[in-house]
Amino acid sequence: MATTPSLDHPMFKLVKDAFPGKTFRGTEFRGESTLIVEPGDLHSVLKFLKTNAACDYNFLSDIAGIDYLNYPAKTLGRFALVYNLICLARNERFFVKTSIDPSLPTDGIVNDPALVVDSVCDLWPGAEWMEREVFDMLGIRFKGHPDLRRILLWEDYPGHPLRKDYPVRGRGERESYRVVDRTSA
Amino acid sequence: MGLEAALPVDGFLTTQLRHVINWSRRNSLWPMPFATACCGIELMATACSRYDLARFGAEVMRFSPRQADLLIVAGRISIKTLPVLQRIYEQMTEPKWVISMGACASTGGVFDTYAVVQGCDQFIPVDVYIPGCPPRPEQLIEGVMAIQRIIDQEGIPPMNGGKRQPLGLVMQPTHVTKPQPVGVTVGG
Numbered sequence A: 001m002a003t004t005p006s007l008d009h010p011m012f013k014l015v016k017d018a019f020p021g022k023t024f025r026g027t028e029f030r031g032e033s034t035l036i037v038e039p040g041d042l043h044s045v046l047k048f049l050k051t052n053a054a055c056d057y058n059f060l061s062d063i064a065g066i067d068y069l070n071y072p073a074k075t076l077g078r079f080a081l082v083y084n085l086i087c088l089a090r091n092e093r094f095f096v097k098t099s100i101d102p103s104l105p106t107d108g109i110v111n112d113p114a115l116v117v118d119s120v121c122d123l124w125p126g127a128e129w130m131e132r133e134v135f136d137m138l139g140i141r142f143k144g145h146p147d148l149r150r151i152l153l154w155e156d157y158p159g160h161p162l163r164k165d166y167p168v169r170g171r172g173e174r175e176s177y178r179v180v181d182r183t184s185a
Numbered sequence B: 001m002g003l004e005a006a007l008p009v010d011g012f013l014t015t016q017l018r019h020v021i022n023w024s025r026r027n028s029l030w031p032m033p034f035a036t037a038c039c040g041i042e043l044m045a046t047a048c049s050r051y052d053l054a055r056f057g058a059e060v061m062r063f064s065p066r067q068a069d070l071l072i073v074a075g076r077i078s079i080k081t082l083p084v085l086q087r088i089y090e091q092m093t094e095p096k097w098v099i100s101m102g103a104c105a106s107t108g109g110v111f112d113t114y115a116v117v118q119g120c121d122q123f124i125p126v127d128v129y130i131p132g133c134p135p136r137p138e139q140l141i142e143g144v145m146a147i148q149r150i151i152d153q154e155g156i157p158p159m160n161g162g163k164r165q166p167l168g169l170v171m172q173p174t175h176v177t178k179p180q181p182v183g184v185t186v187g188g
Helices: A010-018 A039-051 A127-138 B017-026 B038-046 B080-091 B103-106 B135-156
Strands: A025-031 A034-036 A061-069 A081-087 A092-100 A116-118 A141-143 B030-035 B070-074 B097-101 B127-129
Touching: A010 A034, A010 A039, A034 A039, A039 A081, A039 A092, A039 A116, A061 A127, A092 B038, A127 A141, B017 B135, B030 B038, B038 B070, B038 B097, B038 B103, B038 B135, B070 B080, B070 B103, B070 B135, B097 B103, B097 B135, B103 B127, B127 B135
Parallel strands: A034 A092, A116 A141, B030 B070, B070 B097, B097 B127
Antiparallel strands: A025 A034, A061 A081, A081 A092
16 A cells, blocks of 8 residues: 655755755655765755754664675665664654765765765764774765774675675685684684 | 592593693683674673573683684674784684684685675684574684684694695584474464
8 A cells, every 4th residue: 555655744845945045855665764865965954954953853764784785676785874863852754865985986986976975973972883894894984073983894805795696605605714624723 | 519529639640741632621711703794793692691601611702813722703794804814813812713704714604795705614613613694602612612622632733744734524414304394373
């Protein structure tokens, strides 16, 4: 049963009025509203949502990275980032989403200048490890991050495993260990 | 009470030193619990009062590999954990034995992904494989008893020119698989 998203969340109007001339999209699913912004506007919109007294989203619950390669429906871009905001005073959740496209082949670990968004560590210090995880798994870099290293895999891991063009069984990483036997132990 | 009551007052026993050593070794297997997943829960249950691994002398879980002689690999081994496991194996002192407990430690189980090693026996010698997901405590006890029988027979694992040959025993499942799906009975 498809229903029309109801775009009556008060934040839509607040953000629209605060950023005249910018394009925003919005969607809603089962009572949760998502604001879709351009990557360049991401930091300023999130800053507005955090600092404006009427918004007051003082807690960043999560940053999720998505790879839409081979997605069956039409998407805005190859990669997406979803910021999961919570206002603790009103116990309210709000999502901000942005999509970016790579400019270089994505099957390795090349530093793609197109896959960069602004870090929000200056707004929510807790974003530091979340952004490191997104960088580790999807290779999206965050400009202004104080310490952007891989967080789960080791430094010279030859891939970003949550990209859909990374084979699910890896490229031999799980087989490339020395064999310990009686003589070496 | 006990053994000394059956002996004469100033009596003595004659035996072979090897038998005494094997007898003490088989009854004091100190496991190093390398529990990384749900098999570790069954391992804990095995050590607890209902199944009581202490009956087999293997209840002294040692979290230092230098004090352990039985490595129980219980759970999936990720690509970051395997070097740790190898190092722990190397730090254990001889004679030492390895039990690969459960489907994940033996084959990777359902986790056929880049991050999970498809069987720790590719990289360390494994003496006893215990199937199950997770195995029941009885089955882990079967595995410990298999190692006890090996110790009884010849002490340390067979050698091939200084190179350790893993025993490679496989425990059989201790339950009968019924036709699937099993009918549900309520109140009966």
